[in-house]
Amino acid sequence: MATTTAALTISSSDLVGDALSLTTTNTLNKAGTTIGLDQTTGMTKAYLTSTDTIDLFPALVEGSIAFEGKSSWVYICNKSEDEGEYALVTIGGINIGRLYAGDFLWMPWDMIESANADNHHGDIEIAPSVATGMWFEWTCINEGTEWHAADLAIS
Amino acid sequence: MATTATITLSSDIVSDTLKFSTSATLTKAGLGTALTDAVGLSRKTVAGSHAQYTLFDGDAYGDGSHKVYLKNTSTDNAEYFTIEINSEQMGKLYAGDWAFFPWEANADTNDIKIDPSDNDMTLEYMLFYE
Numbered sequence: 001m002a003t004t005t006a007a008l009t010i011s012s013s014d015l016v017g018d019a020l021s022l023t024t025t026n027t028l029n030k031a032g033t034t035i036g037l038d039q040t041t042g043m044t045k046a047y048l049t050s051t052d053t054i055d056l057f058p059a060l061v062e063g064s065i066a067f068e069g070k071s072s073w074v075y076i077c078n079k080s081e082d083e084g085e086y087a088l089v090t091i092g093g094i095n096i097g098r099l100y101a102g103d104f105l106w107m108p109w110d111m112i113e114s115a116n117a118d119n120h121h122g123d124i125e126i127a128p129s130v131a132t133g134m135w136f137e138w139t140c141i142n143e144g145t146e147w148h149a150a151d152l153a154i155s
Numbered sequence: 156m157a158t159t160a161t162i163t164l165s166s167d168i169v170s171d172t173l174k175f176s177t178s179a180t181l182t183k184a185g186l187g188t189a190l191t192d193a194v195g196l197s198r199k200t201v202a203g204s205h206a207q208y209t210l211f212d213g214d215a216y217g218d219g220s221h222k223v224y225l226k227n228t229s230t231d232n233a234e235y236f237t238i239e240i241n242s243e244q245m246g247k248l249y250a251g252d253w254a255f256f257p258w259e260a261n262a263d264t265n266d267i268k269i270d271p272s273d274n275d276m277t278l279e280y281m282l283f284y285e
Contacts, residue, residue, distance in 0.1 A: 108246025
């Protein structure tokens with residue numbers, strides 16, 4: 001059984017009067033169990049040269065989302081060093097937030113059919129702010145990814 | 156003034172050990188200046204009939220490079236918080252799970268809501284905002 005741990009440290013000496021030093025660690029398990037997650041998409045490193053919104057992982061197919069409600073964790077990092085460059089991260093077409101240069105996110109993902117639908121489903125998407133080229137890294141650690149049959153038509 | 160967030164991930168999920176660490180300095184949108192405002196570190200226990208609860212109201216914050224930290228403090232593996240943003244289900248935080256993500260609060264509908272799976276569950280949270 002695989003063991004994956006994710007730790008977060010947030011620190012600041014002067015954000016508040018008392019120095020902030022928060023550390024938390026968790027082990028990534030399958031939903032509602034103590035069995036470790038055993039699948040991953042692998043770490044992707046990509047240089048995106050368009051401001052088009054893209055899916056980071058295989059698009060969810062409406063009506064047959066194989067891993068809906070299972071445990072999935074998403075990591076995305078904007079590797080740009082230009083503080084003005086960001087990526088808008090969305091889920092099912094709904095804005096989550098902007099990752100500016102150096103920012104990362106770590107979030108659970110239910111792979112659930114979007115309540116807002118409109119053909120976006122519950123996909124995780126990013127849109128770079130510039131088309132001059134931005135580096136990104138992302139990965140998903142989960143209970144499984146639905147890899148589509150070749151030439152599948154997705155409406 | 157500076158606040159830094161560091162994620163460290165390690166795993167034997169693949170044959171070659173996966174291990175990386177990334178640090179980010181929390182700054183204002185498009186600037187090198189540090190975020191200066193925060194809510195928390197706080198805890199919210201959703202008592203009673205475990206109804207959905209609005210943790211952060213999009214209408215209460217302007218646009219900016221906000222960051223959200225959430226943690227389910229439960230020790231019961233079956234207990235989770237469902238996280239929603241603008242009525243879109245993001246995912247579930249099971250016992251001990253944490254999340255850290257940017258938040259765009261530029262629309263009054265872009266609320267972050269939590270929905271506990273059981274009574275009297277406690278969520279730890281913090282918001283860094285402009």
